[in-house]
Each structure stands twice: as structure tokens, then as C-alpha cells.
Amino acid sequence: MQLRLYDTLTREKRPFVPLDPNNVRMYVCGPTVYDFAHIGNARPVIVFDVLFRLLRHLYGADHVKYVRNITDVDDKINERAAERGIPIRELTEETYNNFRDDIRALGVLMPEDVNLPGKPPRFVEPRATEHIAEMRTIIERLVQGGFAYVAEDHVLFSPQAMNAANSILPRYGALAKRTLDEMIAGARVDVAPYKRDPADFVLWKPSKPGEPSWPSPAGIKAEGRPGWHIECSAMAWKHLGEQFDIHGGGIDLVFPHHENELAQTCCAFHKDRMANVWMHNGFLQVEREKMSKSLGNFVTINELLATDKFGGRPWHGAVLKFAMLQSHYRQPMDWTVDKLKQSRTELFSLSFAAGNANLISQSLAEVAAGIEQPIDEEIVHALCDDLNTSLAITRLRELAKEARNNTAAAKKLLVALKFLGIMDEKSIHYFHMAGPITDVSVGQIVHEKDDGTTIERLRVAQANGQLQRVAELAREIEGWGVSLRFLPDGTFSIESRVATNRGRKVEELIEDRNAARARKDFKESDRIRDELAAMGVVLKDGKDADGNPVTTWEIAR
């Protein structure tokens, strides 16, 4: 199937032809780690995760490499660390770990999900501070090539020098579709005195006391630190080479960040292009307004996953992802409470369609046995058209309709949901679960204490991996006088702290029935089963880890 992608540089959608189909390479600009990422930051993470999954499907998991960097040296980081009075490394590590926890809940592939021991990495998250040597090398090359110059301990890149070079190099401004004059007019009025030209941008700058610093390139004595744009040129070069296939990021990065990355890389390595395809996801606004701290509509991924700030409840990560994928990635997107509510309702119906217990256990068994689960062609076809995720979702809805009386469609739906990273067997179970209360008397306690929101919050927190929140909510629920038990399948049950009379009676009957079964008195065994059924108790016969028969029970719903 032919993948077609829209290229920001040429402004056209065209067939994607990898430089090397055995080594398809994608770079995406990652977060600057100084604070929780806002929901707009989740958009490229989700969009390029879908593309990564599609590329792995089309070219094979061994033949795709994904690099998403971490910017861990930046003015905002220095300022925030100083404000909080903590070392920079502590701030960047903490923020990076929070970022990982947040996006993991969104069901995106992580390096540890795809990298295999002893094999070249398929997903790399390089840190800027670990690539200073590569940055210095590129800067030296740019100075030697006449594209950059030293002034007052800074190294500056000269777009004019790039455009004056009569060679295969692209024109500066080609990506942003701006002329140099327009860019100069748009530059800040107060231009630093050491710049030869207002359009020149910083590759390296001296560090102030207390700021991180490294030995400088280009013969500069004072120690310094890199500008932002050079980081990505260095990390892309190190991990993907001088040229690669896809460079992605948010639309706000086109200028100046990507324009400058492209200029640096092409001039340093004498190439006509940096990436074959430049892809940019559209803006995200919140409730029809631009997200900003001053408007009070600034919302982080973490707040959506763990707090009531947006819509009065925490949201399962799959809801956020499903809502995000309904818009085409290049379109601007309006993030609204209504959209999340609709997405949640829709995930319920998709999970019911794909969530029959036999199908789930069959699917898990297939995965464990390494059996390939073919992905619905129409889904792949939709994604191959410049990641048409809304069309892919339309197909999910069709499959859900067919799934009512067609197991093959249900299975296709389950596999497609997994492929897109929307839900897997475990989270389908979460959406599908009818209730965790295993005893009528416990049910009464819970309903007296709670209208269902605390237990729902616990489910969401558990599904999102918010372990601290899980512990808080568990304490709250146990304060009602019941016990919570977390089960190996990722769910939990709420049980009585002391065995109730009813519970004891049920246990006695089960023992009697087990004894009847052991002496092959199936008549008696069936009679006891019916007696229990009349009490509203459903028996489940199974085997424990050692293969011995065990019987569990739950309240019929």
C-alpha cells in the first residue's frame, strides 16, 4: 500500500519514498523539560506515534528508527530551577519522568516497548546535553564554511551567507515560505549589537555565572552553551545521519526552529535537504480560545489524567487519545469538554463491541504465542492517506456495528484498536468491566458513601498509571470500612473486611459442592450450583497456578 504524506516544504501531498527502505528514519522535536507538558504538546506525541506504528507496519519493525529529543538545556529550565532552588539536573529529570508517565497513559509506544536487547535501538530519546560534542563539530564546520561567525563570544549563523553561496543549498526561508526581507522585518526591533544582520541567529552563546557551560567551539575562550536550534541538527545527525526521511513537530516550530535546523544541517554537510518530508501538526486551542495561562484555560496532560480541572473529572488516557485522533493532524483542533465526553461514550461502545471475554483471552493467547494478528486493510489504507485518522475511526465504527453478530469483525476491531494504540486487551477490560463489587453488603456500603465517582476515579487513576492518586483513593475507599484488592489483570475488587454471614454461607456451599464434585456426585454439585444461583451468586470454575481446581464466585449483575 502506497503511503502518501504532506510535505510542508513543497506544500504537496506525495508518495513517500524512503531513502533506504531498510532504514526509514524519523526525527520529531520533543519537549523542553522544565514543567508539566500542556495538552497541545500531546498532539505531536500522539500524531507521530501513529505514523511510527504505520511505518513499522509498512516497512517492518526492524527497519524504522524514531528519534524524539529532549531539550534539557534552555533559559526556561535555568530560570525555573533557580526559582525552585533545585539543581538543573534534578528539574530536568523530574520533568522528563513526569512527561514519560503522562504520555505512557496516552497509549503511545515508548523506547522500552520497541527496543530489544542486543539490537540497534528503534526508538531513541537523546538529550541535548549529551550531544554538545556534535554541536561543536557542526558549529566548527559552519564557521569554516563561511556560514557562521564569532562575535563577542557568540557564534552566529548568517542566512545571508547561506543564500549567497551559489551551490546546491536550499534558500533560507524556503520552509517557512518567507523572504529574508520579510524575516528581517519580523525580527525583534532591538537587535543584539553583535549581530551583523538582524536575521542572524545564535548557534552558541557565553554562559552567565551559574548557568550550565561547556568548552566553546571556534576558538572562543569563555565557556558557553548552545542555542536551541543547533541541538536538533546535532541529535538528528548523530542518530539518523546527514539526511533522513521525515522531520516532524508542531506547526509553531516551522519558523524559526525548523528553518534554522534545516539551514544549519544543509550548510554543515553540503546537502540540498535535511529531511525528505517535513510534517507539522496543527495548533490546538481550548474551548475555542488560544490556550494561555492568563486566560485560565491552560491545561496540562497531567491535569486531564489526574485532576478534576477540565470537565469536573479525570479522564482515561485513551479518551484523550481518541479525542485527539478525531481531527486530521494538520487541521487546527478545538479541545473541549464535550469532545472528551463524546469520546468517552464512544470508547464504551467500541469496548463493548470488541470486549467479549472469549475474544480477549483468545487474542492474548495469540499474542503470547507470537501469532500475527492482521490489521484491517481499510484502516491501513486510511492512514496511508497522510494519516487520515478520522477516516480510520469511521472504519472502527463500522467494525463495531458489524461486531454485534460477527466475531471476525469484533476481532478486527480489537486488533485495530491495539494497532492505533487506543485500547488494548487490558484497557478494553477496564471500559468493559461491569463493576468491582463482589458482595451485596459491600455494595450497600459503597452506595451509601459514594455516588460512584470515587470508584470511577480509582479506575481512571489505575488505568492512567497515577500510582500516588491510586494510593490516596484506596485509602479513602478503605475508610468506608471495606477492603480493596488489586487483581493481576489490572482491575480491583471491593470486599468486605470481615466475612459476612452471607459470605460464609456461600463459602460453605462451595466447599460442599467441591466435595460433591470430587466424589463425582454431579447431581448434588448441580443442585448446589442452582441453590447459589437462587441467592444471586454466580460460580466460576477454574484452575489455580498449580492446576488444581478452584471455584470463585461473584454477585450476578
Ligand SMILES: [Zn+2]
Ligand atoms: Zn527541534
